[in-house]
Amino acid sequence: MATNSATIVSPGVSTATASNTTSNYREFVNPQWVTLLNLLGMNVEYERCLGCELFTKDGRRVLDFLSGYCVHNTGHNHPYIIQALKGELNKCGPAMLQSHVPEIAGDLARRLCELAGGELEKVCFGSSGSEGVEAAIKFARATTGRPGIVYANSSFHGLTAGALSIMNDEFWREGFGPLLHDAHGVPFGDIAALENAVASKRHAAFIVEPLQAEGGIHVPAPAYLQQAQELCRRTGTLFVLDEVQTGMYRTGTFLAAHQFDVQPDMVILAKALSGGLMPVSAVLMTNRIYHAVYSSLKRAIVHTSTFSENSLSMRAGLATLDVLQDEQLGPRALHLGESFRAKLRRELAGFDMVNEVRGMGLLNGIEFVPPKKLAFRALYEAFNKIHPAMFGQIVVMRMFREKGILTQICGNNFMVLKAAPPLMVTSEQLDEFVEAIRDVVGMAQTSLTFWTEALAMVRRAVSI
16 A cells, blocks of 8 residues: 555544454554544454455455456466475575575576566566666666666655665655665656667666556557667667566566567566565666676675575465466456456546556556546545545545445556556456445546545544
8 A cells, every 4th residue: 555645544444443462563564644543443463365256354355456457377376386386395495695695596497587588687686676677777777887876756666775876756765765866767658768868878778668567557559568679779778667466477577568569678476476474576688787886706795695595485476486387377458457447448438537547467447537527526626635646536436335346547647547467367256346446436427425534534634
């Protein structure tokens, strides 16, 4: 959930509803997070999570259409991945020895390079997408001898210092500076602006998501990434794709890059590589980049990470690839995604508050616009003055509370609702989402109760 979202209280949900099981979290970890979930009416205790379904202790069944921000491509707690991890534990092998050659890491790296193709022939492992982005920045500088990084505005690359430097949203950056000084943002999809930026030949890399997830599920024209790659080649700038959310068959192919017919110099993977169970990330790179970093025996350990090649994470990665390939979840995501978007467009076509449905595979977004009806427009504007995420969070809350569906608005575009279920979602579950969002949007466009109730929530929220 985007933590810059407005806090909204659900009717009948007390701000003191956190159970005893959250008391330690409230006291010792993040009390503001507990308060936010209480306000949204989403602080529930989950007892079991299987596939696309989440089961709460009070007997509710919730459909997951967020997937932990594209972590659960194989679904929650896939039995094959669990069994693979149990088998690895039972071996009592060198899980974190640090002074041996972990062959299992080599096995996973080989499979990733084979699936990615092109000239991606080496892998550096880590534990998170942010860590992968940090490695990509370092490796790009080492390879080119240049200090600068070009990035696309409205992107989301992570919350570590280097990753923050290549994001332009001040909400994420405020209070954490100074960041990298030589980072330059350009509009996503604007090839002229990118050409202007890289012409100086001062930048080590252009780091970009092939389609922007938190920016609003923006899918560029294929020519944009192809021309961006050509510009990078011409100016000696490395072309780096952040596929943390888009990779691992989320968009239908192993990499979204494969659908745009581009061959990046580096690709960053994370999230779904974990099988939803063990943190792992991977930076895939060309031999040229690898040799620029690990250029001698002396520099064999110049960039590493304590948990990066631990046997459980590597086993989770291998088992995840097995599931994704054996169950044909990529082709499935392509087929289901097309029909899902078609159904959404058909069912939402009559609502003037819906501007567009867009996406690739099973990474989709519904973009809203302010209501045209004057009475509702005035209430919408009142929400927007309090916080621009207010309307979107009301939709999220109603989908969860009344329809039993977990989703969220995009972190850098509060008017876009995500629809990104696990890739093993069924057609019936997709239809359930379509029916639910049609009902919620219909209420927003026709019922004064939707807005007056929401305004009451806002008043309660701002008094806390």
